[in-house]
Amino acid sequence: xxxxxxxxxxxxxxxxxxxxxxxxxxxxxxxxxxxxxxxxxxxxxxxxxxxxxxxxxxxxxxxxxxxxxxxxxxxxxxxxxxxxxxxxxxxxxxxxxxxxxxxxxxxxxxxxxxxxxxxxxxxxxxxxxxxxxxxxxxxxxxxxxxxxxxxxxxxxxxxxxxxxxxxxxxxxxxxxxxxxxxxxxxxxxxxxxxxxxxxxxxxxxxxxxxxxxxxxxxxxxxxxxxxxxxxxxxxxxxxxxxxxxxxxxxxxxxxxxxxxxxxxxxxxxxxxxxxxxxxxxxxxxxxxxxxxxxxxxxxxxxxxxxxxxxxxxxxxxxxxxxxxxxxxxxxxxxxxxxxxxxxxxxxxxxxxxxxxxxxxxxxxxxxxxxxxxxxxxxxxxxxxxxxxxxxxxxxxxxxxxxxxxxxxxxxxxxxxxxxxxxxxxxxxxxxxxxxxxxxxxxxxxxxxxxxxxxxxxxxxxxxxxxxxxxxxxxxxxxxxxxxxxxxxxxxxxxxxxxxxxxxxx
Numbered sequence: 001x002x003x004x005x006x007x008x009x010x011x012x013x014x015x016x017x018x019x020x021x022x023x024x025x026x027x028x029x030x031x032x033x034x035x036x037x038x039x040x041x042x043x044x045x046x047x048x049x050x051x052x053x054x055x056x057x058x059x060x061x062x063x064x065x066x067x068x069x070x071x072x073x074x075x076x077x078x079x080x081x082x083x084x085x086x087x088x089x090x091x092x093x094x095x096x097x098x099x100x101x102x103x104x105x106x107x108x109x110x111x112x113x114x115x116x117x118x119x120x121x122x123x124x125x126x127x128x129x130x131x132x133x134x135x136x137x138x139x140x141x142x143x144x145x146x147x148x149x150x151x152x153x154x155x156x157x158x159x160x161x162x163x164x165x166x167x168x169x170x171x172x173x174x175x176x177x178x179x180x181x182x183x184x185x186x187x188x189x190x191x192x193x194x195x196x197x198x199x200x201x202x203x204x205x206x207x208x209x210x211x212x213x214x215x216x217x218x219x220x221x222x223x224x225x226x227x228x229x230x231x232x233x234x235x236x237x238x239x240x241x242x243x244x245x246x247x248x249x250x251x252x253x254x255x256x257x258x259x260x261x262x263x264x265x266x267x268x269x270x271x272x273x274x275x276x277x278x279x280x281x282x283x284x285x286x287x288x289x290x291x292x293x294x295x296x297x298x299x300x301x302x303x304x305x306x307x308x309x310x311x312x313x314x315x316x317x318x319x320x321x322x323x324x325x326x327x328x329x330x331x332x333x334x335x336x337x338x339x340x341x342x343x344x345x346x347x348x349x350x351x352x353x354x355x356x357x358x359x360x361x362x363x364x365x366x367x368x369x370x371x372x373x374x375x376x377x378x379x380x381x382x383x384x385x386x387x388x389x390x391x392x393x394x395x396x397x398x399x400x401x402x403x404x405x406x407x408x409x410x411x412x413x414x415x416x417x418x419x420x421x422x423x424x425x426x427x428x429x430x431x432x433x434x435x436x437x438x439x440x441x442x443x444x445x446x447x448x449x450x451x452x453x454x455x456x457x458x459x460x461x462x463x464x465x466x467x468x469x470x471x472x473x474x475x476x477x478x479x480x481x482x483x484x485x486x487x488x489x490x491x492x493x494x495x496x497x498x499x500x501x502x503x504x505x
Contacts, residue, residue, distance in 0.1 A: 007051075008048060012047045012048070012051060014047075017044040018228060018229045020222070021037060021041075021161075022164065023163075023164060023172055024164070025164045025165075025172070029196075031204050031206065032205075035205045037160075038177060041160050041175075045157075045160065046157055049156055052234060053134075055081075060240075061241045061245075062077070062244040062248055063076055072252075073255035073256060074252070075248050075251035075252050076248055077247050079243060079247065081233065081239075081243070081319050082240060085233050085320070085325045086233060088326075089348060089352075090125070092392060093355065093392070093393075094124060094128045094393075096392065096393045096422075097425075098120075098359075098391075099388070099390075099426065100363065100367070100386060100387065102386045105428070105432070111378075120151070123139065126153035127139055127153050128359065131223050131224060131231075132232035132233075133232070134156040134231055135231045136156050136222055136225065137223050138153070138154040138155075138156065138161070138174075138221065138222055138223070139220075139362070139366065140159070140176065140220050141213075141215055141219040141221070141366070147375065149370055149373045149376065158177050158187075159220060161218065161220055171217075173190065174219065176188050176189075176220065184201075185200040186199040190218050190220055193210075193213075194213055195211055196208060196210040197209075214372070214373055216369065216373075217365075217368065219369060221362050221369070222362065223358065224358050225358070226351075226354050226358065235322050236319050239315055242315055243312065243319065246308060246311050246312055246315065253305075253308070324350075324351050326345065352390075352392070364386075364388060367382070367383035368383040370383075371383050389419075391422070398422070404420055405417045405421055408420075414427075414431055463488050464488070464490070464498070467485055468481075468499070478499060481495070481499055482499065485499075
């Protein structure tokens with residue numbers, strides 16, 4: 001008899017496999033090997049994914065329980081903790097899109113245009129959510145009709161990557177699986193050079209012609225939640241089922257109390273009360289029938305309300321503790337101080353930091369593949385130099401951020417300063433806008449005459465124009481005008497040149 005040691009042994013009758021498929025380096029893909037991998041994937045992986053997808057798709061264990069007799073309460077209530085926990089974490093983790101930037105303007109613009117064209121922020125959100133649901137997810141790079149690189153999210157139930165069994169653990173093959181209208185399995189498999197379509201027929205899998213994909217590597221990229229490839233709410237699945245059973249039984253008890261049987265003792269009722277005991281809900285015990293000891297009352301089940309409430313509260317607390325995601329709907333969450341809030345978010349933040357390292361590594365693999373694409377301006381090493389920043393969607397103190405950034409002026413670079421501001425999405429683009437504003441203000445003119453750069457730094461156009469205007473109208477002398485211009489930062493030579501031009505005019 002199998003020893004019960006996980007949720008899956010009781011639900012699918014076997015323990016799932018979390019580790020990815022591996023092969024010896026240099027192994028060639030054949031129809032026989034691919035069929036073996038696809039069959040293993042269906043048994044070792046997809047069965048677990050289907051169990052994890054059940055609560056997400058509102059298919060809870062409580063709904064599959066045997067029905068009770070029609071006269072008994074049979075409430076089936078389900079609290080979707082799986083979706084609630086995942087949405088809370090994902091909103092915190094990737095509610096603010098991943099920031100990818102490059103110091104070189106041309107490359108940075110190409111990356112920004114690419115992410116906007118393929119709606120990369122939405123793809124990243126789907127990938128991250130898929131990791132939280134199943135423990136891993138995939139991104140597929142491909143060429144569109146115009147020959148431009150694109151990407152899309154691929155569900156973990158329809159793709160897998162095969163790695164070599166060396167310490168490098170390099171990807172060897174990528175495989176996607178789908179079913180056509182006839183229910184026949186087909187898809188594509190990728191190596192570092194090309195993509196080959198396949199179709200499963202009666203005699204086995206048949207390969208089509210291979211076509212180059214031009215990405216210089218396996219274009220199917222795996223993202224993982226953590227090294228264990230375990231889903232966000234996976235360890236809490238049994239607690240979710242227990243909570244749903246408990247709250248359903250509590251609803252049954254409430255219905256029992258509202259529909260209690262009446263007990264009449266000491267007097268015999270007419271025979272017609274026995275016609276439908278369950279409908280009339282009357283029990284008659286008359287004893288001697290002489291009317292002595294007459295009594296009327298309701299039969300009540302023992303009240304276990306406090307026990308049920310304690311269990312529900314304990315299960316709910318364990319659900320959030322086990323998943324390490326706080327209950328942000330709790331009233332005390334919104335009244336907590338900044339320091340207290342940070343402590344409450346610390347378990348989730350620690351989990352997010354672990355996911356960051358895995359997510360950033362996969363994003364860099366995406367950039368490496370894009371750098372190999374023929375139309376990309378990225379060089380082979382640009383994927384290393386490109387910054388990938390994960391940002392949290394949490395309450396921000398803008399005043400504190402601005403104060404901190406301002407205090408670092410002259411200590412760190414302008415890019416680092418701007419990077420501290422949560423409302424600045426792209427520091428490089430912000431620096432470009434700042435430089436453009438400075439360039440536009442370089443041609444400040446006074447009555448048609450351009451000022452010098454030294455004047456721009458230390459004086460305003462209004463002050464210079466005012467002084468020159470007073471001199472032109474004869475309200476001040478030439479020397480007084482020179483001294484006034486010097487006081488606002490204009491050097492004597494520049495001041496005299498402005499005044500001489502005005503006097504000549």
